[in-house]
Amino acid sequence: MRIxxxxxxxxxxxxxxxxxxxxxxxxxxxxNLVRRRWDRRCGTNSLVPITSMERRIARWTELxxxxxxxxxxxxxxxDAVTALVEETxxxxxxxxxxxxxxxxxxxxxxxxxxTQVNNVVGTLNLLFAIRDHAPNCHLxxxxxxxxxxxxNIDIEEGFIEITHNGRSDRLPFPKVPxxxxxLSKVHDSHNIHFTCRIWGLRAxxxxxxxxxxxxxxxxxxxxxLATRFDYDGIWGTVLNRFCAQAAIGLPLTVHGKGGQTRGFxxxxxxxxxxxxAALNPPAAGEFRVFNQFTEQFSILDLAAxxxxxxxxxGLETDIVHQPNPRVELDTHYYNAKHQHLLDLGLHxxxxxxxxxxxxxxxxxxxxxxxxxxxxxxxxDWRTGGDVYHAPAATSVAxxxxxxxxxxxxxxxAAAAR
Amino acid sequence: MRIxxxxxxxxxxxxxxxxxxxxxxxxxxxxNLVRRRWDRRCGTNSLVPITSMERRIARWTELxxxxxxxxxxxxxxxDAVTALVEETxxxxxxxxxxxxxxxxxxxxxxxxxxTQVNNVVGTLNLLFAIRDHAPNCHLxxxxxxxxxxxxNIDIEEGFIEITHNGRSDRLPFPKVPxxxxxLSKVHDSHNIHFTCRIWGLRAxxxxxxxxxxxxxxxxxxxxxLATRFDYDGIWGTVLNRFCAQAAIGLPLTVHGKGGQTRGFxxxxxxxxxxxxAALNPPAAGEFRVFNQFTEQFSILDLAAxxxxxxxxxGLETDIVHQPNPRVELDTHYYNAKHQHLLDLGLHxxxxxxxxxxxxxxxxxxxxxxxxxxxxxxxxDWRTGGDVYHAPAATSVAxxxxxxxxxxxxxxxAAAAR
Numbered sequence: 001m002r003i004x005x006x007x008x009x010x011x012x013x014x015x016x017x018x019x020x021x022x023x024x025x026x027x028x029x030x031x032n033l034v035r036r037r038w039d040r041r042c043g044t045n046s047l048v049p050i051t052s053m054e055r056r057i058a059r060w061t062e063l064x065x066x067x068x069x070x071x072x073x074x075x076x077x078x079d080a081v082t083a084l085v086e087e088t089x090x091x092x093x094x095x096x097x098x099x100x101x102x103x104x105x106x107x108x109x110x111x112x113x114x115t116q117v118n119n120v121v122g123t124l125n126l127l128f129a130i131r132d133h134a135p136n137c138h139l140x141x142x143x144x145x146x147x148x149x150x151x152n153i154d155i156e157e158g159f160i161e162i163t164h165n166g167r168s169d170r171l172p173f174p175k176v177p178x179x180x181x182x183l184s185k186v187h188d189s190h191n192i193h194f195t196c197r198i199w200g201l202r203a204x205x206x207x208x209x210x211x212x213x214x215x216x217x218x219x220x221x222x223x224x225l226a227t228r229f230d231y232d233g234i235w236g237t238v239l240n241r242f243c244a245q246a247a248i249g250l251p252l253t254v255h256g257k258g259g260q261t262r263g264f265x266x267x268x269x270x271x272x273x274x275x276x277a278a279l280n281p282p283a284a285g286e287f288r289v290f291n292q293f294t295e296q297f298s299i300l301d302l303a304a305x306x307x308x309x310x311x312x313x314g315l316e317t318d319i320v321h322q323p324n325p326r327v328e329l330d331t332h333y334y335n336a337k338h339q340h341l342l343d344l345g346l347h348x349x350x351x352x353x354x355x356x357x358x359x360x361x362x363x364x365x366x367x368x369x370x371x372x373x374x375x376x377x378x379x380d381w382r383t384g385g386d387v388y389h390a391p392a393a394t395s396v397a398x399x400x401x402x403x404x405x406x407x408x409x410x411x412x413a414a415a416a417r
Numbered sequence: 418m419r420i421x422x423x424x425x426x427x428x429x430x431x432x433x434x435x436x437x438x439x440x441x442x443x444x445x446x447x448x449n450l451v452r453r454r455w456d457r458r459c460g461t462n463s464l465v466p467i468t469s470m471e472r473r474i475a476r477w478t479e480l481x482x483x484x485x486x487x488x489x490x491x492x493x494x495x496d497a498v499t500a501l502v503e504e505t506x507x508x509x510x511x512x513x514x515x516x517x518x519x520x521x522x523x524x525x526x527x528x529x530x531x532t533q534v535n536n537v538v539g540t541l542n543l544l545f546a547i548r549d550h551a552p553n554c555h556l557x558x559x560x561x562x563x564x565x566x567x568x569n570i571d572i573e574e575g576f577i578e579i580t581h582n583g584r585s586d587r588l589p590f591p592k593v594p595x596x597x598x599x600l601s602k603v604h605d606s607h608n609i610h611f612t613c614r615i616w617g618l619r620a621x622x623x624x625x626x627x628x629x630x631x632x633x634x635x636x637x638x639x640x641x642l643a644t645r646f647d648y649d650g651i652w653g654t655v656l657n658r659f660c661a662q663a664a665i666g667l668p669l670t671v672h673g674k675g676g677q678t679r680g681f682x683x684x685x686x687x688x689x690x691x692x693x694a695a696l697n698p699p700a701a702g703e704f705r706v707f708n709q710f711t712e713q714f715s716i717l718d719l720a721a722x723x724x725x726x727x728x729x730x731g732l733e734t735d736i737v738h739q740p741n742p743r744v745e746l747d748t749h750y751y752n753a754k755h756q757h758l759l760d761l762g763l764h765x766x767x768x769x770x771x772x773x774x775x776x777x778x779x780x781x782x783x784x785x786x787x788x789x790x791x792x793x794x795x796x797d798w799r800t801g802g803d804v805y806h807a808p809a810a811t812s813v814a815x816x817x818x819x820x821x822x823x824x825x826x827x828x829x830a831a832a833a834r
Contacts (some may be wrong), residue, residue, distance in 0.1 A: 078526060109495060109545035113538055120537065120604070121530055128526040151577060152586035162570060162579055162591070167750070169569035174579070174588035175607065176614075180541075183611055187537070187604040190592065192599055197593075198798050199745040327615040333584070381615050 002026045003278060004088060006126070007096030009033055009053055012142075012211060012270050014227045016094060018218035019271035020278070021066045028088055029057065032074035035228075042104070043388030044235055044374050045202065045226035047366050048214065059224040076124030078129075085129040085137070090276045092138040093130065097122060098184070102146070103234045103379040105181035107386065112180035120191065125351075127195045138281040139203040139276060141192055143185045145263045145293060146357035147207060149176030150329055155336035158205060158289020178328055179381070189289075189391065195355035198286035203286075204277045208270065209263030209293025212239035213355060213361040216268050227267075229362065232374035232388070238299060239264065240308045241375065243356060247363035248370050252307070255377065256330035258300030258321065263293030263336055266349040276344045291338040294348035307352040309360070313327060327381040330372060419443045420695060421505060423492060423543070424513030426450055426470055429559075429628060429687050431644045432760040433511060435635035436688035437695070438483045445505055446474065448514065449491035452645075459521070460522040460805035461652055461791050463645035464661065464783045465631065476641040492539030495546075502546040502554070509695045510547065514539060515601070519563070520651045520796040524803065529597035536601035539610065544612045555698040556620040557593075557691060558609055560602045562680045562710060562753060564624060566593030566657060567746055572753035575622060575706020590706075595745055596798070606706075613704035620703075621694045621701065626680030626710025629656035631779040633685050644684075646779065649791035649805070655716060656681065658792065659723045660773060664780035665787050668735035669724070672794065673747035675717030675738065680710030680753050683766040693761045703817035711765035726770040726777070744798040 003020050007013035008029035021027045051059070057068045069088075071082045075097050085093075090274065098119040099105065106116040114135055123141070130137050148155045151174070160173045172193065175186045195201045219225045230236040231244035242252045265273075273292050282288040297305075298318075307317045324330060342348075349355070363370070371388070379385030420437050424430035425446035435646075438444045448470065456462055468476070474485045486505075490497045492514050515536040516522065522532040540558070547554050565572045568591070577590045589610065592603045612618045636642045647653040648661035659669045682690075690709050699705040714722075717736075724734045741747060759765075766772070780787070788805070796802030 078530075109542065112545070113541055116537055116541065116604075116608075117534055120533055124530055124533065125526065128529070138679075151588055153581040153584045153588075156581075160579070160581065160591075162577070164570040164573075164577065167570045171568055171591035171594065173571075174577075174591055176589065177607065177611065180608075180611075183604075183607050186607050187533075189598075190594065190600050190603050191533075191597075194594065194597075 001278060002028070002088065003091045004028045004030055004084070004090045005096070006030045006093065007098070010035055010096055011230060012267065013096040014056070015216040015219050016096070016271050016274050017068060017269060018060060018225065019216060020275060021060065021068050022064060022218050023275055026067040028071065028090065029053065030071045030073050030084065032288060033072060038104070042234050043172050043386060043390060044230070044232045045369060047231050047369055048226045049366070050226055050228050051224045055224055059222055064088055071279060075125055078117060078125040079135060081125045081412070082129040082133065086133040089134055090137050092140055092281070093126065093190055094140045094274055094278070095123065095126060096142050098142070099181065100179045101235050102179035103377065105179050106118050106379050106381055106384060108384050115181050116184045116187065117326040120187050123188045124193060127192065127201065130201060131195065131199045135199070135201065136284065138278065139192065139201065140277050141188065141205050142206040143189055143205045144182060145207050145209045145291060147175050147177050147186045147189060148173060148336070149178055150332045150334055151176065152279050152333050155291070156276040156330060157291045157337050157340055158207070173300065178326065193287040196285055200285040202282045202284050203288065204282060204294040205287065205289045206273065206277065210237050210239070211265055211267050211270055212237060212351070212359070213267035215360050216271055226307070231363065231370065233377040234387070235369060236377065240359065242303060243359040244370060245375060246306050246310055246317050246362045246368050247360045248372065248374070250375065251320045252303045254299055254303050254319055254321050255326065256321065256324035258303065259298050259331035260295055261298045261332070261334035263291065263296055263338065264351065265292065265294045266351070267287060268349055269294055269346065272346060273341050276346055280344050290338055290340040292341060293336070293338055296334060296336065296349060305351065305353070309356040312353065325377045325380045400417040418508040418695060420444070420504065421445045421447055421501070421507045423447045423510060423726055423829055424515065427452055427513055428645050428647060429684065430513040431473070432633040432636050432684060433513070433688050433691050434485060435477060435642065437692060438477065438634060439481060439635050439694070444506065445486040445488065446470065447488045447490050447501065453493045456519070458804060459647045459651050460787060460807060461647070462786060463647040464648050464780060464786055465643045466783070467643055467645050471643055480638055492542055493535060495542040498542045499546040499550065503550040506551055507554050509557055509698070511557045511691055511695070512540065512543065513559050515559070516598065518652050519596035519598045520794065522596050523796050523798055524802060525801050532598050532602045533604065537604050540605045541608060541815055544609065544618065547618060548612065548616045552618065552699065555695065556609065556618065556621060557694050558605065558622050560606055560622045560624040561599060562624050562626045562708060563596070563599040564592050564594050564603045564606060564768045565590060565753070566595055567749045567751055568593065569750050569790060572708070573726065574708045574754050574757055575624070584609070590804050595743065610704040613702055617702040619699045619701050619707065621699060622704065622706045623690065623694065624706060625710040627654050627656070628682055628684050628687055629654060629753060629768070629776070630684035631776050648780070648787065649679050650794040651796065651804070655813070656719050657776065659720060660776040661780045661787060662792060663723050663727055663734050663791065665776045665784050667792065668737045669720045671716055671720050671736055671738050672743065673738065673741035675720065676715050676748035677745060678713055678715045678749065678751035680708065680713050680755065681768065682709065682711045683768070683772065686711055686763065686765055689763060690758050693758060693763055697761050707757040709758060710753070710755055712768060713753065722768065722770070723773055726773040730768065742794045742797040745763055
């Protein structure tokens with residue numbers, strides 16, 4: 001298949017591009033590289049060094065013998081995305097190309113507007129380009145489990161059969177998203193659903209859980225192929241942040257009681273899910289929603305897992321509770337369905353201590369790059385916040401490293417290729 | 418109360434500003450006048466001539482003795498809206514200031530993006546301004562019944578109690594909107610709901626039906642106080658368009674079977690509903706949704722009503738069915754609740770033949786201003802469309818007028834003041 005990967009410079013976009021290429025698809029990688037600029041603007045960095053798109057792709061082609069086309073392009077540039085779709089006639093478009101940080105979206109009015117405009121307009125431009133130039137193309141759009149919030153009923157995959165006053169209908173599952181970012185994904189979902197209904201487009205909305213992990217089979221082949229690893233309070237996902245805190249000897253910071261429960265998945269499952277969706281397209285006019293995660297954990301569960309993984313090596317790790325900068329329930333019912341991708345053949349990686357150790361090891365290897373002041377959650381949902389500013393040289397220092405990971409457990413997949 | 422009316426130059430915004438002023442509130446009228454520019458861009462016009470905001474307001478103050486403050490301001494200018502809210506400390510903000518035409522939003526990609534960005538960003542700017550400078554202010558936001566679509570279950574007012582797998586929750590009513598414009602209102606609703614939850618704002622989302630009618634008690638006091646009357650295929654609402662067609666002797670054009678059923682209300686009820694909402698604010702943190710309409714009709718019902726009203730005067734009116742340029746069901750279940758505003762004391766005006774005759778009379782008075790080529794629905798939901806271009810002088814002419822309305826039935830409210 002010919003597949004465009006939008007957002008191919010990102011944490012998940014890059015491994016997805018590699019995975020699809022490894023599986024024999026013709027991959028067209030597209031990104032505007034804004035995430036690298038946002039890092040500079042926010043004072044954040046990828047813990048794992050990443051090379052330029054040109055160098056990454058050249059290295060991949062050298063090692064795999066497979067080319068990846070590369071276009072630097074902004075989805076908000078309607079003419080550019082229209083030309084891209086017209087010229088490449090893709091079978092599928094994988095769309096990761098959005099501002100994807102909830103804290104970033106909550107920094108200020110400007111960040112909220114930037115997030116919603118960037119995400120909604122980019123997706124609208126893409127939908128019109130597909131309608132006009134590749135109407136049979138399958139749009140695979142990354143949504144988020146955070147669109148649903150934490151309702152007191154089971155979360156279905158996108159739609160729910162509602163019986164009310166003696167009549168029934170299958171309707172979109174009600175959404176109670178928790179940030180300006182999550183709202184932008186809800187807006188996208190409504191827009192995409194509409195274009196499937198009126199233009200007969202075919203789309204899969206992947207409501208993804210929180211992704212953890214540092215590498216996939218392909219990214220481990222060479223250091224030039226590494227994907228970014230965010231550990232900070234703006235861009236880092238929670239388990240990755242915990243691993244970073246543990247590796248440099250800081251306590252794990254849990255916001256509120258830690259009963260916040262979410263769906264999680266391994267980065268290796270993300271790339272597998274994308275290919276499964278691509279290989280099994282929906283019918284014309286169908287708007288299909290998959291909940292893309294493999295296990296549910298509470299935040300406190302995750303912290304305890306990291307603590308236990310380290311205790312197995314005689315290393316002590318503290319867990320500290322801090323006031324929650326977000327407005328969210330910290331104890332609630334949560335039961336989200338995630339059957340569709342299993343039905344298509346997904347074999348999930350369960351979160352194991354070995355994975356946690358592997359991530360900690362990755363952090364350990366690059367610990368000199370950790371900027372400890374960026375681990376703090378500085379954006380408050382009520383009042384906003386700020387990006388990170390470099391501390392004065394002596395004012396903040398990482399706590400002394402209390403231990404080392406004494407044995408590296410290799411990731412199974414990394415050695416397999 | 419001190420009340421800002423955003424979009425005060427519009428069909429409903431202007432009569433609302435007058436009504437609130439007449440009721441003794443301190444009104445601050447705000448508009449960017451873009452609707453007048455959109456008219457020029459679309460080749461459309463208000464059937465009833467409207468004067469400048471300055472002249473209207475001066476006339477109102479002369480007749481009523483009451484001032485209305487006037488600010489020309491664009492909600493997408495964040496600094497301007499922030500300063501407005503900070504400087505005026507309103508008790509309530511009535512927000513009509515959005516692109517409100519479904520066909521306009523479906524003309525092209527550019528029109529879709531313009532609609533969603535204008536509406537979503539304007540509302541976001543307003544929400545942040547309220548949070549920072551008037552957190553107790555009551556936001557009264559105009560939504561639309563079109564957010565719900567036509568589900569096969571009863572439509573509740575904003576929220577629905579769902580029991581699923583033995584558990585229950587009260588969740589936002591699922592939305593299946595029917596145009597890029599209606600989608601923008603769904604996006605707004607989600608954004609506003611969120612800010613009520615996290616910032617404790619208080620908001621009323623008025624999901625309004627299709628409004629008909631040409632005048633209110635206040636607008637009839639002087640011709641300088643008239644509000645705009647849209648009859649064309651882009652801006653005109655359906656009953657107003659039928660009345661325009663009837664008045665100039667054209668057949669009433671029904672799209673598809675005409676079984677499309679919607680909620681409708683009289684313009685005089687719109688202004689009453691707004692004041693009722695303002696006088697009865699929700700609690701801090703409450704996001705309240707009212708379905709603002711008074712009667713349900715199918716499109717064919719409405720056409721028949723116009724036909725009958727004219728038959729009473731011996732005038733024949735044809736009804737013709739045309740292919741539907743929209744993608745929508747033309748026969749479907751429809752039962753939408755609309756109890757909350759009645760509970761607050763609304764005394765609805767039922768659609769009577771007298772109202773239809775009154776509207777036809779208004780059209781009749783200004784029939785030389787009708788541009789017949791703008792009555793056609795030229796925007797197709799599947800392929801887009803174009804604005805109106807003036808026809809060559811001899812190529813299109815209005816059909817001969819087949820009759821006159823022989824008696825004018827005065828609108829009760831117009832004579833009361």
